[in-house]
Structures are given as structure tokens and as C-alpha cells.
Amino acid sequence: PGSSDDIEDVSLFDADDEVSRRSKKSKIRHPVASFFHLFFRVSAIVVYLLCELLTSSFIACMVTIILLLSCDFWAVKNVTGRLMVGLRWWNQVDDDGRSHWKFESRKVSAQGHKTSSESESRIFWLGLITCPIIWVIFAFSALFSFKVKWLAVVMMGVVLQGANLYGYIRCKVGSRKNLTSMATSYLGKQFLRQTVAKEDQTTS
Amino acid sequence: MYPKKSSTLLRDWDLWGPLVLCVSLALMLQGGSADSKEDGGPQFAEVFVIIWFGAVVITLNSKLLGGTISFFQSLCVLGYCVLPLTVAMLVCRLVLLAGSGTVSFIIRLIVVIAMFAWSTLASTAFLADSQPPHRKALVVYPIFLFYFVISWMILTFTPQ
Numbered sequence: 001p002g003s004s005d006d007i008e009d010v011s012l013f014d015a016d017d018e019v020s021r022r023s024k025k026s027k028i029r030h031p032v033a034s035f036f037h038l039f040f041r042v043s044a045i046v047v048y049l050l051c052e053l054l055t056s057s058f059i060a061c062m063v064t065i066i067l068l069l070s071c072d073f074w075a076v077k078n079v080t081g082r083l084m085v086g087l088r089w090w091n092q093v094d095d096d097g098r099s100h101w102k103f104e105s106r107k108v109s110a111q112g113h114k115t116s117s118e119s120e121s122r123i124f125w126l127g128l129i130t131c132p133i134i135w136v137i138f139a140f141s142a143l144f145s146f147k148v149k150w151l152a153v154v155m156m157g158v159v160l161q162g163a164n165l166y167g168y169i170r171c172k173v174g175s176r177k178n179l180t181s182m183a184t185s186y187l188g189k190q191f192l193r194q195t196v197a198k199e200d201q202t203t204s
Numbered sequence: 205m206y207p208k209k210s211s212t213l214l215r216d217w218d219l220w221g222p223l224v225l226c227v228s229l230a231l232m233l234q235g236g237s238a239d240s241k242e243d244g245g246p247q248f249a250e251v252f253v254i255i256w257f258g259a260v261v262i263t264l265n266s267k268l269l270g271g272t273i274s275f276f277q278s279l280c281v282l283g284y285c286v287l288p289l290t291v292a293m294l295v296c297r298l299v300l301l302a303g304s305g306t307v308s309f310i311i312r313l314i315v316v317i318a319m320f321a322w323s324t325l326a327s328t329a330f331l332a333d334s335q336p337p338h339r340k341a342l343v344v345y346p347i348f349l350f351y352f353v354i355s356w357m358i359l360t361f362t363p364q
Contacts, residue, residue, distance in 0.1 A: 059234065059248045063227060070223060091276065093217075099274035152249045 027117055030083045034123050037080040040072030041131040044157065048138065048150075058149065065153050073160040076128070077167065084124040087171035103171040128168060132161040217276050222283020225290050226255045229354075232293045233361060251357065258350045259283060262331075266343050271335050278331060282350070285327040289351065292319035293358045300363055312359060320355040324348055 028034055044065050047054070051061035082088045086106030093099045135157035142150045230251035263278040271278075296312045327347050332340045 059231070062248060063231070066223075066227065070220075093274065093277070098272075099277070149249050152253050 028120050028123075029117055030080075030120065033080045033083045034120060036075050037084065037124060038127045040068050040075060041127055041161070044068040044072060045131065045134055048153070048157075062153050066156060069157055069160050073164060076164045080124065081164075081168055081171075084120045085168075087168055089167040089171050103167065103174050105171050105174065128165055132158060132165050135161055217274075217280035219276065219280060219283065222259075222280060222286065225283060225286045226252060229255070229286060229290045229293055232290070232297060233357060254353065254357075255283075255286065258353070262346045262350055265346050266331055266335065269335060269339050269342055271331070271343070273331065281327055281330045282347070285323045285330075285351075286354065288319035288322045288326075289316075289354050289358060292316045292355070293361070296358055296361060297363070300361075304362070316355050316359045320351050323351045327351075 047061060047065050047068065051058070051065075055061060077089070087104065089101065089103045091099055091101055135154060139151070139154045139158055142148070142154050230248045233251050234248060259279050259282040262282060263275055266273065266278060267275065273281075292315050295315050299308045299311050299315075302308060324344075324347055328344050331347065332343055335343050
């Protein structure tokens with residue numbers, strides 16, 4: 001009958017849409033942002049580990065690491081988070097002088113055109129989580145091996161990268177309500193479609 | 205340059221200026237140790253830590269005394285007010301290139317005292333505004349001490 005043909009057409013259309021959506025999700029849409037997201041963090045860690053070999057001057061290493069950490073903080077907070085996963089956080093000062101921290105996440109549109117790709121999201125969160133952990137490990141190793149002169153740099157690394165981690169986790173947690181409501185509505189639609197298709201098969 | 209209306213200026217705080225000033229001041233204070241074996245490394249870290257730790261302690265102090273200024277705004281002000289002392293450091297280094305006698309010491313003393321007064325007055329103008337009147341002295345004293353320590357480091361700097 002005609003109604004079942006319509007429903008079959010709709011589900012085929014959906015399958016095509018899903019395949020194209022899946023291929024879109026695995027592509028990296030912002031290669032430059034992804035590169036810089038990891039570049040500053042990893043090079044700060046590499047310089048810290050190889051400073052003895054690279055140059056005999058402690059100051060050059062320290063200044064380089066400080067500059068890399070600052071650039072990384074700025075890039076991750078202002079650019080890569082917004083581009084790669086659609087999250088952002090900032091500080092706003094009211095007219096009466098009180099400061100508020102705002103955490104935002106980009107709303108996903110119904111067609112799913114603006115969903116972030118999975119690989120970008122994976123790169124982002126991987127870089128965001130592992131680097132502060134590595135700096136905390138460096139902090140403990142500097143403390144226990146009494147290399148106190150490195151402690152300032154390591155603390156700065158922990159604070160800056162930890163701040164970004166905390167900010168983005170709060171953005172993510174804050175948007176969980178949206179995510180769950182989206183997920184339930186999507187699952188509800190799928191469930192409805194399957195039950196209607198099954199009913200049609202049994203009747204026809 | 206002497207700040208009059210403080211609250212609106214402070215709204216857009218950023219910590220880039222203080223970072224650059226701190227790093228340049230710490231770099232310029234290099235090579236002043238009597239121990240020539242070390243490459244001046246710990247002193248860079250010392251100056252860096254003194255400036256940032258001192259700024260954090262002053263901010264916490266003013267917040268605990270009931271100040272209305274936010275944490276990062278206060279850090280921003282204290283960091284930017286290190287600029288006159290950085291200029292003083294530059295002048296001192298140039299004067300020391302010319303010679304290190306009594307005359308140069310007097311010149312350096314005058315310059316450092318003038319810049320120290322400017323730094324302290326400027327940051328006090330911002331930070332004391334946010335305090336109730338009977339507590340202003342409690343906020344000003346740590347700022348005075350902070351810039352005094354930095355000025356002392358600048359004045360007692362002797363190149364190798």
C-alpha cells in the first residue's frame with residue numbers, strides 16, 4: 001500500500017543522511033586549530049624535558065616554557081575550544097564591579113550541520129586532559145628531587161592548563177541538560193519510527 | 205597617567221601586560237649575584253615568584269579585608285604598576301654602564317625612589333578605592349612593602 005512505501009522512502013532517506021553525517025563527523029574541519037591546540041602544549045612539555053640538552057641556559061628554557069604556556073592558554077581558551085567543540089568560557093565584570101564567570105556551549109541545530117566532528121572532539125579532550133596530568137607529575141618529581149628552581153615553571157604549567165581543563169569541564173557539565181534532552185528526543189523519534197514500521201509490516 | 209576614575213578602567217583586565225613586565229624585569233635583574241658559578245637561573249625564578257606571589261598575597265589581603273575588587277582585576281593593577289619600576293631598572297642599567305661611583309648611585313637612588321612612589325601611588329589609587337575608609341591603611345601597607353622590595357632589588361643590583 002501507498003503509506004508503507006512512504007515510510008520506506010523516509011527511512012532510506014534517513015539512512016543516507018546518517019551515512020553522510022558519519023563521514024562528516026570523522027573529518028577534521030579545522031586542521032590549523034587542531035595542530036596549534038596540541039603544538040603549544042606538547043612543545044612546552046618537550047622543552048621542559050629536553051632543556052638540559054637543548055641549551056645550558058636555564059633562563060632561556062624558563063622564558064620559552066613560560067611563553068609557550070601563555071600562548072597555549074590563550075589559544076585553547078579563545079580559539080580552539082570554540083572551533084573544535086563549540087564551548088567557551090570567560091569572565092565578565094558588571095557595572096557595579098562584580099565579576100562573573102560565564103560558561104557556554106553551542107546549541108546543536110536540528111539538521112546537525114553544526115555538530116562537531118568526533119575526531120576533532122577526541123583530539124581536543126585528549127590534549128586537554130593529558131597535559132595537566134603530565135604537569136602535575138612534573139610538579140611531584142620536581143618537589144621530590146628538590147629541583148626547586150623548576151617549581152615556578154611547573155606550577156605555572158599546572159595552573160594555566162588546569163584552569164582551561166576546569167573551564168571546559170564546567171562548560172560541558174553545564175550543557176549536559178541539553179545533551180540528555182536531545183538524546184532522549186532522538187531516541188524517542190527512532191523508537192516511534194521503528195514501531196510504526198513494524199506495525200505496517202504486520203498489517204500489510 | 206595618574207588614575208582618577210578607577211572602576212571603569214578596571215573592567216577589561218588582562219594579565220598579558222603584567223606577564224611581559226614581570227619577565228622583562230626578571231631578565232634585567234640577571235647577573236647580579238656574587239656567586240658566578242650559577243648562570244643566574246635561580247634569581248630569575250626568584251624575581252618571578254616574588255612578583256607573582258607578592259601580588260597574590262596583596263590581592264588576598266585586600267579581598268579578606270572586604271574589598272569589592274575582583275581577584276584578577278587586582279592582579280592586573282599590581283602587575284601593570286610594576287611598569288615604572290621596570291623603567292627605573294632600565295635607567296639603572298644604563299647608568300651603571302657609564303660608571304658605578306657615588307654619582308651614579310645618587311642618580312639611581314633618585315630615579316628608583318621616584319618610580320617607587322609613582323607605582324605605589326598609582327596602585328593605591330586603584331585598590332584603596334574599593335575599601336571602606338578606615339581600612340585603607342591596612343591595604344596600602346602591603347602594597348608599599350611589595351614595591352619597596354622590588355625597588356630594593358633594583359637599587360642593590362650590581363652587574364658582574
